[in-house]
Amino acid sequence: MTVAVVQFGGSNCDRDAVQALAHVGVDAERVWHEDGLPSDIDGVVLPGGFSYGDYLRAGAMAAHSPIMNDVRDAAEDGVPVLGVCNGAQIGCEAKLTPGAFTTNASARFQCESVYLRVENADTPWTAAYDEGDVVEIPIAHGEGRFEIADDRYDDLVAEDRILFRYCDADGNVTADANPNGSRGNVAGITGDHENVAVLMPHPERATLPDLGRSIDGQGVLSAFA
Template identity: 70%
Template sequence: MTVSIIRFGGSNCDRDAKRALDYLDIDAEIVWHEDGLPEETTGIVIPGGFSYGDYLRAGAMAARSPIMADVREAAAAGVPVLGICNGAQIGCESGLTEGAFTTNESARFQCEHVHLRVERDDTPWTVAYDEGEVIDVPIAHGEGRYEIDDDRLAALEDENRVLFRYCEEDGTTSPDANPNGSKHDIAGVLGDRESVAVLMPHPERVTLPDVGPTDGQGILRGFEPPRNGV
């Protein structure tokens, strides 16, 4: 199996994602967006960065690249897809998930470690954790505030499609623990299928033990064969 990491002009976390997946013994290759998805693709990472310089809106231009039609088709067929940071923005802009990411409440670029509460432990991306577990994952974004209209937010909550929330170290939510003003403290959500997820924090940056914590490993293990029935 091969995970395709899509590189757009302005992507800058594609190599980080490949290093992290290689460390986990998950076969991965970087794919230039104009070349389309390889036939052997069994998983897809849309990595972080500043695709097309974040002109117009972060992720809006990359979302209209022809390869994203291939990604949507693959996602509909059950291929695991993970959008990280700019990849989360692209995922929302291309309709893989609900909502959108916009300018941080602070109107500043923020690069720091945050705490995330795992809202579900029965998805490919969270089976390595316990529900309610708190993990430490960094953010690095200027447009990370998750926005969605109230009706769709209610549906998202009712359908249990919130994957991670920003929280305090003890798992409680608070305005101080929410770094960007995201609605309902949302840091990551699922698409129509549990095999599709986007999140603003960077799990690939907390995967390699020789450079720091490894709390992000469990998220990337979503590309491994199913375990425990997930």
């Protein structure tokens, strides 16, 4: 299986994603956005970074890059698509997933390790975990506060589309454990279909041994295996 890691101008987690995927046994290659998606890919990663310098809003420009039409078509064909950090912002701006990731409540860029509680283990992205598991995966973002209209949020909850919520080390979802002011401590969600997911934390930074504080991110990337 070959996963396309889409490289926009300003992406900077693309190589990390390729290496982390290789570590969990997934063949991946970087694809420059102007070249379009190869027709035979089996997965797509929208990596982290600062595409287009975060002009206008984080992810707004890349979301309208022509390659996103290919990504949308692939998603509709059931190909797994994962947006991480800037890729999550791009995913929401492209309406692959609902809501928006906007300025952290702190108004600061935050680069830190956080705990996440697995809310739904019945998706490809979380099948490696059990519901209620607490995983440690880092964040690095200035615009990670998840915002969504009240009725759409209720839909997300009712449809069990929340993958992870920020929590403390014991799995308690509290305001203190919410690093960025996200609605409902939401860190990651799925699109209309569960083959599409976005999350602000970086699983590729918690996959290679000896590199981060944990290898808890492997489970997310294993969705491509």
